Amino acid sequence: MSLALARKYRPRTFADVAVQSHVAATLKGAIALGRVAHAYLLCGPRGVGKTTLARVLAMALNCERRGDPSLGGEPCGECASCQRIWSGASSLDVVEIDAASNRGVDDARELRERAMYAPSGDDRYKVYIVDEAHMLTREAWNALLKILEEPPPRVVFVFATTEPQKIAQAAAPVLSRVQRFDFKRIGAPDIRARLERVLREEQVEADPDALAMIARAADGSMRDALSLTDQVLAMGEGAIVPERVREALGLVAEDEFIALLDLVAEHRAGDVFAFVARLADAGIDFGQFLTGFGDVVRALLAVTLGGTPPEVSERAREALEQRKQVFAAGDLLRMLSIATELEPRFRKSGQQQLLLEAMLVRFALLDRTVSLETVLRGLGGGSSGGDDEPTAGPSSVRRAAPTAPALPARKTERAPSDTPASDWRAVIRDADRAATTAAPSPARATRDVPAAAPARAAPPSTAPAPAARGETVSSALAGAPDLNQLVERWDDVVAGVRAAGKTVAATALEHAMPAAVNARGDVTLALEEANPIYEQALEAVKPELVSTLRRWFPGVQRVVVRVPEGSASPPTRLTDEMVRSERIAVLRRKDPVLDAAIDALDLDLAD
Numbered sequence: 211m212s213l214a215l216a217r218k219y220r221p222r223t224f225a226d227v228a229v230q231s232h233v234a235a236t237l238k239g240a241i242a243l244g245r246v247a248h249a250y251l252l253c254g255p256r257g258v259g260k261t262t263l264a265r266v267l268a269m270a271l272n273c274e275r276r277g278d279p280s281l282g283g284e285p286c287g288e289c290a291s292c293q294r295i296w297s298g299a300s301s302l303d304v305v306e307i308d309a310a311s312n313r314g315v316d317d318a319r320e321l322r323e324r325a326m327y328a329p330s331g332d333d334r335y336k337v338y339i340v341d342e343a344h345m346l347t348r349e350a351w352n353a354l355l356k357i358l359e360e361p362p363p364r365v366v367f368v369f370a371t372t373e374p375q376k377i378a379q380a381a382a383p384v385l386s387r388v389q390r391f392d393f394k395r396i397g398a399p400d401i402r403a404r405l406e407r408v409l410r411e412e413q414v415e416a417d418p419d420a421l422a423m424i425a426r427a428a429d430g431s432m433r434d435a436l437s438l439t440d441q442v443l444a445m446g447e448g449a450i451v452p453e454r455v456r457e458a459l460g461l462v463a464e465d466e467f468i469a470l471l472d473l474v475a476e477h478r479a480g481d482v483f484a485f486v487a488r489l490a491d492a493g494i495d496f497g498q499f500l501t502g503f504g505d506v507v508r509a510l511l512a513v514t515l516g517g518t519p520p521e522v523s524e525r526a527r528e529a530l531e532q533r534k535q536v537f538a539a540g541d542l543l544r545m546l547s548i549a550t551e552l553e554p555r556f557r558k559s560g561q562q563q564l565l566l567e568a569m570l571v572r573f574a575l576l577d578r579t580v581s582l583e584t585v586l587r588g589l590g591g592g593s594s595g596g597d598d599e600p601t602a603g604p605s606s607v608r609r610a611a612p613t614a615p616a617l618p619a620r621k622t623e624r625a626p627s628d629t630p631a632s633d634w635r636a637v638i639r640d641a642d643r644a645a646t647t648a649a650p651s652p653a654r655a656t657r658d659v660p661a662a663a664p665a666r667a668a669p670p671s672t673a674p675a676p677a678a679r680g681e682t683v684s685s686a687l688a689g690a691p692d693l694n695q696l697v698e699r700w701d702d703v704v705a706g707v708r709a710a711g712k713t714v715a716a717t718a719l720e721h722a723m724p725a726a727v728n729a730r731g732d733v734t735l736a737l738e739e740a741n742p743i744y745e746q747a748l749e750a751v752k753p754e755l756v757s758t759l760r761r762w763f764p765g766v767q768r769v770v771v772r773v774p775e776g777s778a779s780p781p782t783r784l785t786d787e788m789v790r791s792e793r794i795a796v797l798r799r800k801d802p803v804l805d806a807a808i809d810a811l812d813l814d815l816a817d
């Protein structure tokens with residue numbers, strides 16, 4: 211195979227550009243009706259066919275059989291002109307410019323001057339295809355604007371860009387002079403279908419799972435899919451099977467991802483290092499690995515929510531089905547959210563192995579919140595000393611939900627019967643999340659204030675000191691105790707206070723939980739319920755409490771007690787929600803399955 215597939219199978223007609231049919235049909239119609247615009251702006255991710263479609267347009271405009279009613283606006287694809295443009299051979303009438311390397315004003319002036327030359331023949335069109343158009347400078351756009359205002363006859367500009375918003379910023383007036391088309395990201399099923407057709411033509415057999423792997427690796431780019439297929443074909447003979455794809459592209463076997471899920475589920479944080487070292491030895495690209503693992507987590511999320519994950523092999527689907535009880539949807543979403551946040555930093559980092567290890571260790575520890583939920587649910591469910599009044603966690607008051615402690619912990623997080631235990635989990639999750647962003651989060655800052663407290667005036671002592679608010683620098687970095695560890699040690703702390711003879715305080719502590727730790731070592735304790743006796747008892751033992759905590763966590767400086775917010779849904783909740791949704795918005799845009807999943811979870815958050 212001497213010719214690269216991407217080149218060999220480059221579309222010759224609008225009909226060939228199947229995925230972008232909405233754009234292709236419009237352009238074809240414009241040509242058939244002789245209503246071609248002077249300038250087009252083609253927007254969309256890389257590899258989705260923008261330049262290809264621009265070339266087909268150029269072919270159609272200059273086709274020797276143009277106007278032939280049987281073509282209906284399509285180029286014939288076979289005449290000398292079509293052939294020349296299609297093959298990219300130099301054509302007087304089609305000029306391709308890469309704005310990334312020609313972005314200055316001089317180029318634009320040159321362009322303007324050249325545009326003044328008429329097409330090479332009376333019946334021909336001159337087509338300028340400007341790729342990466344967002345790279346043009348403001349000055350260059352100004353120069354171009356003059357042409358676009360008074361376009362020479364039979365000159366067509368086609369601007370292609372992945373970042374139309376940059377053009378809007380640099381040259382807003384241009385946008386009103388171009389006809390804009392937005393190209394769709396190409397989904398894996400479309401890519402796979404195209405690969406099937408191409409390989410059938412090439413008379414190469416291909417396993418569907420193998421093609422799905424290539425489609426996934428191509429990440430929405432048809433061009434990439436075809437060149438990845440070239441790579442696979444270059445390595446070995448015969449049919450394309452998963453093993454061959456994996457080897458050629460350095461992909462990770464699905465089994466590895468499944469094994470990693472098990473490792474995380476079983477909290478084997480210590481095994482992460484051996485796992486990652488093995489990947490490194492195998493020469494696995496960590497960036498690809500991160501993407502691949504994200505896909506598997508997403509697929510598991512779909513399975514967990516009762517959906518069908520797109521684009522995973524039959525075998526992986528079965529493996530995921532077997533594991534759908536293992537993770538709560540919320541945990542999977544958290545993992546995805548963390549992975550997505552890491553991604554931009556990850557690509558640029560010289561410490562990918564370290565980042566990957568840290569993330570996976572986090573995942574392995576993350577799930578503990580679910581176990582903790584189970585534990586707390588047991589405590590709050592009435593087993594501890596007949597305390598069966600509904601205990602209100604600091605955030606459960608927002609929902610005032612009735613309790614149904616009998617439900618299995620992991621699968622109930624979307625049920626309306628959320629118990630205080632899961633609210634603890636929300637508190638811890640928030641704290642955990644805040645700690646990872648290493649930046650003050652407005653949501654925390656506002657939430658820590660006992661919001662307006664319409665029902666009761668918070669005694670001054672219960673309001674967290676300003677220092678305790680919004681300080682969300684990673685506590686691990688600063689040597690302050692880790693919140694998860696604090697929570698795990700909590701029973702010992704309570705026992706210590708009790709042993710010191712502070713019985714009331716110990717009981718109060720049993721009704722409190724560490725909710726936040728800041729970099730200065732200030733520990734915020736959240737009381738389950740507003741109880742003045744407990745509050746006073748805790749105020750009175752603060753010094754003892756600090757010294758007890760220091761037995762395990764020498765970094766502790768201060769203890770702040772927080773009481774539940776008023777029973778009305780506080781407006782601060784909105785802020786919290788906004789922060790959450792902002793971070794999830796990225797994920798949402800990425801795929802519809804996840805979008806639906808988040809909708810399901812949003813119901814939970816808002817109920």
Ligand SMILES: [Zn+2]
Pocket residue numbers: 272273274275285286287288289290291292293
């Ligand atoms: Zn032709």
